Amino acid sequence: MFNLDRWLEIFDTLLRHKLRTALTALSVAWGILMLVILLGAGTGLQKRVEYNFRDDAVNSIWMSPGRTSKPFEGHAIGRDIRFTNEDYDYIKNHIDGVEYITGRYNLWNNLVVTYGTKKSSFDVRSSHPDHKYLENTIMLRGRFLNDLDLEERRKVAAIGLPVAKFLFGDEEPMGKWIHINGIAYQVVGMFEDSGGEGEMRKIYVPIATAQMAYGAGERIHQLMFTVGNASVDESKRIENEVRDLLAKRHHFSPDDKRALRLRNNVENFREVSTIFDGIRLFVWIVGFMTIVAGIVGVSNIMLIAVKERTREIGIRKAMGATPGEIVGQIVQEAVFITAVAGYMGLLAGVVLLELVSRYVPENDFIRDPQVDMRVAVSATVLLVLAGALAGFFPAWRAARVDPVVALRDE
């Protein structure tokens, strides 16, 4: 199939018709470039939003108590609701579908934490062991809190990476004792968090220990749990059961949105996912249209090019070219130019996206835009095929035209 002479003839023809070649190449390269940018922007947008959800488990439900805003069972409004360990036990034991559950008792923000001569203030949270599943906590060393820590009210702490770096430097933190507002805790684990720096500048201690040490009694500030891979409806069902349970225990109206502030991430994530399905569809439609526009452009130019070459075709035929040779040459030209131009467009698009993801600072719109190579390559192949077809039909027709007509003197 490789015919050097044919290729030389093609290069020659392409080089001698620079404008025509450039226009065809441009319309192909531009189409592919646009498609790559579009797909890249779509992924970037999606990644940015997924990044917003990176911190907390997407299948979690978060609750904090508030103040009643509706009178209920003879109680006046404006009553503070408080969670207790009993609420935790009730939800854990009585609600179907609750996977991991934890309470949180927040110590004062920015407690003074010291180790040796190092001293700084960090957030200290107290929680149940399951907390690590809620916050996507990744253990680097040691362990997170466990049930025994709570049972024995041990003074142990899991510290974030930046905390460890600050307090210990190169020293081994495991087993060392740090002081949190004067109370000594032994470091049992070091973690990082996909939620970023802020979520890592934290210290976790057992909730039972904190309640005892800081005189909180049975109090819990926040309750949160995951629901496994429950559907949105399933999560709503669990949400309602928990709400009813808490309403009954604390005597507030289940309709009272202010008495219990509740966030259902399953539902939120689904909403965002729906938006993203929409955006993806939109990107695909626009991308498809771009490709169609590219195909139309290429076909148009091929059509004109072949028309312009009617005379040339007539001459070549009179000189003994068979229709097959003429069609073959034109199609080969079309495929060659669309393939090269398509590749260029692809390359330009990928390089552009790479530059954007490398040099554009972190922002709220886009994150790490990338394009699915398979899609981009398929689009290029599609354009090349379109170019071939667009070249084939007019060439076929032109090759069928009697040379007499083609050579007729105007």
Add this chain to the structure above:
Amino acid sequence: MNALYSMLMEQGALPPCRCTVSFVSMIRLTKINKSYRIGQHALHVLRDVDLHIKAGEMVSIMGSSGSGKSTLLNILGILDQYDSGDYYLDETPIRALSERKAAMYRNRFIGFVFQSFNLLPFKNALENVAVPLYYQGVSRRKRNRIATSYLDRVGLADWAEHLPSEMSGGQKQRVAIARALVARPRVILADEPTGALDSETSYQIMQILEEVNQSGITVVVVTHEHDIAERTHRIIRLHDGRVQTGDPVPVRQ
């Protein structure tokens, strides 16, 4: 100029050109009919045309516009189909050929010379001459060597690298003749080869065509110019699609 030429010819000052004419038939048409459909009407362009051209002859076809002479030339050149009749080219029946076969016969048998030269504008003189060889599958180097020798034959060896746009009409037609000759055809079909040229250049072109004929190649010239036609052995006159009978007065006898 014309008169002078005729006079010289009558006095026998110019060499006789019939030396290569044999009795072998090169082109034989019998009862060729051709009509075009234009809308609902059929335009009968050729009516029962009989034509016999011997190998080595140089003939001209004359006729007013619309007489069917271009159509006849196209049929001779296997560029166009005919409706009925028989056509033998070098004793080969030319009938219902596939495009492929037609292309092959055109390439092997026939060299074309057109009024408007029909050189490929983006190829230089040498490349233009080499085109028929490309379609014969001759290698590039060999192609260029042969083409150079033919360019030399028409006196344009120094113009090999020039594009058609850089050449005069006469030069372009000489390139076209070189191109027509390069594939060593049996017949040269020239459609108004001097139509776009001034008379002096026209004579130069005819001179070349005569030389070509003397080398043994059959030459058919379509023209409406009498002085051009008179330089051929024989004039075939077409009128309303018929060959005029009783007339074919041999010019050069």
